[in-house]
Amino acid sequence: MGEFAPQDVFAALERHGVRYVLIGGLAAILHGAPHVTTDADVVPELGRENLDRLSEALKELNARIRVAGEPEGIPFDHSGESLSRVQTWNLVTDRGNLDITFVPSGTRGYDDLARDARMVEIRGMQVPVASLADVIRSKEAAGREKDRLVLPVLRRLLEETEG
Numbered sequence: 001m002g003e004f005a006p007q008d009v010f011a012a013l014e015r016h017g018v019r020y021v022l023i024g025g026l027a028a029i030l031h032g033a034p035h036v037t038t039d040a041d042v043v044p045e046l047g048r049e050n051l052d053r054l055s056e057a058l059k060e061l062n063a064r065i066r067v068a069g070e071p072e073g074i075p076f077d078h079s080g081e082s083l084s085r086v087q088t089w090n091l092v093t094d095r096g097n098l099d100i101t102f103v104p105s106g107t108r109g110y111d112d113l114a115r116d117a118r119m120v121e122i123r124g125m126q127v128p129v130a131s132l133a134d135v136i137r138s139k140e141a142a143g144r145e146k147d148r149l150v151l152p153v154l155r156r157l158l159e160e161t162e163g
Helices: 006-015 024-030 048-060 110-116 132-142 145-162
Strands: 020-023 039-044 064-067 070-075 088-093 096-101 118-122 125-129
Touching (some): 006 039, 006 048, 006 096, 006 125, 020 024, 020 110, 070 088, 132 145
Parallel strands (some): 039 096
Antiparallel strands (some): 064 070, 088 096
């Protein structure tokens, strides 16, 4: 796996015209959370053409399935159609870890998240980032320990930005 360089992942998604929303820890950081993350979490739009474009971007990034004990991941052959058959993909790429989730916990997927997403400029690219309220909603619904630990800070950030 290469050095975590999410801007390179976003650049590949942009080059291929992939419609997606960034969610998860990196989205929280872009909203001001003082946390560290080692992956990018994206929610792609489910249309067949978009999934075909996503497949091409994943080929460019040399994406492999992330598996414990296999630091380089396991190669997989994918098409847009095959990507849609699994709800979550945990991948390793030459530019870091990438998690793809079609319907994150507490959401209804891309359309739900895109509605309140905002564009954030990252190295000259416009990256669609889920709203802080949507990041919180998803982390609350996921109920994982790592999410419970960051929720108080995220809720405080949301209060500060709304107040």
